Amino acid sequence: MSKLLANALLFQLGWFTCILAGNSLWLLIVGAVLAIHLLWTSSWHAEGKLLISVFLAGSALDTFLLNLGLFQLPVESKVIPLWWALLWPLFASTLNHCLAWTAKPWWRASLLGALGGPLSYYAGVELAGIQMPHGEWPTLLLLAVIWAGVMPILHGFSSLYRSQYEQRLRTQR
Numbered sequence: 819m820s821k822l823l824a825n826a827l828l829f830q831l832g833w834f835t836c837i838l839a840g841n842s843l844w845l846l847i848v849g850a851v852l853a854i855h856l857l858w859t860s861s862w863h864a865e866g867k868l869l870i871s872v873f874l875a876g877s878a879l880d881t882f883l884l885n886l887g888l889f890q891l892p893v894e895s896k897v898i899p900l901w902w903a904l905l906w907p908l909f910a911s912t913l914n915h916c917l918a919w920t921a922k923p924w925w926r927a928s929l930l931g932a933l934g935g936p937l938s939y940y941a942g943v944e945l946a947g948i949q950m951p952h953g954e955w956p957t958l959l960l961l962a963v964i965w966a967g968v969m970p971i972l973h974g975f976s977s978l979y980r981s982q983y984e985q986r987l988r989t990q991r
Contacts, residue, residue, distance in 0.1 A: 829916070833905060833908060872906050928966040932962040
């Protein structure tokens with residue numbers, strides 16, 4: 819239980835660091851949070867793959883939404899800033915741990931995604947000075963639909979990498 823709480827607290831520390839510090843040296847805290855997470859996990863291969871996959875997929879998704887005009891950054895950019903992209907591996911670090919309970923049944927992940935995803939974006943947008951040109955409610959409703967699908971997919975990545983890791987362990991014995 820204490821590792822689950824530590825996982826949740828480390829995620830929150832990383833989240834606030836990203837949102838409040840922007841692209842500054844304070845992002846080294848996020849690196850430390852992710853390093854601590856990887857040191858604590860017993861399946862580095864599965865966790866490392868998950869963090870990288872979610873980082874790439876999530877950054878691509880948010881960059882796509884940025885280019886669709888869902889968000890407007892304070893400075894003109896075609897890609898999300900590093901601090902925003904780092905939110906994705908931080909989030910991935912919770913999937914097998916403090917958010918593992920949302921994996922099954924799939925609708926739990928969808929429900930959490932539909933509620934928690936937009937709330938996280940809303941808080942981040944407010945704190946980071948990002949605009950929602952199409953209005954808050956339409957944007958948050960669209961994010962709810964997107965995140966209702968994203969969460970089960972991310973748990974699918976998590977499950978796949980965990981089973982690949984376990985298979986690898988069985989064949990090494």
